[in-house]
Amino acid sequence: MQFLEGSWVQITIFVLGFFGFAVARHIYKHKDDNKHPLVCPIKFDCHTVVHSDYSKFFGVPVEIFGMIYYAFISFAYLVLVFFPMPSIMSVDLAIVAIAMSSIAFIFSLYLILVQIFILKKGCSWCIVSAFICFFIFILTMMNYDFNEIIRVLTV
Secondary structure (H helix, E strand, O other), X not given: OOOOOOHXXXXXXXXXXXXXXXXXXXXXXXXXXOOOOOOOOOOOOHXXXXXXXXXXXXXXXXXXXXXXXXXXXHHHHHHHHHOOOOHHHHHHHHHHHHHHHHHHHHHHHHHXXXXXXXXXXXXXXXXXXXXXXXXXXXXXXXXXOHHHHHHHHOO
């Protein structure tokens, strides 16, 4: 099987999305599990962070938003690797991917700043998720030719 030039970026984003989903699911699964509680590997205080007032957005746990985001990104890039799309359709997907990765990156940055400056506690799982968002954002920006997107949109 031959991959198109640049597919390594799409495959990397897919893999990052898969691991991001696994991290968000791990937080969600162990957050309220007294039998198997969420353990921070590097002596942070995950419990305080994931149970703070900032752990929900519009009443929904942020890890749910994370799982939805990572699942969408993984699926979208998996589809792009195996089924390259015509330019107009790929532009639509590009706009959605750019918007979602930008929003996820900014929201992750906000949550990290909350941990540092407001809670004064850290969650290693949350930081891993934020790094994954950052790398997805950077790779998403590298993956698209913005001049081509503008050209297709203005035709």
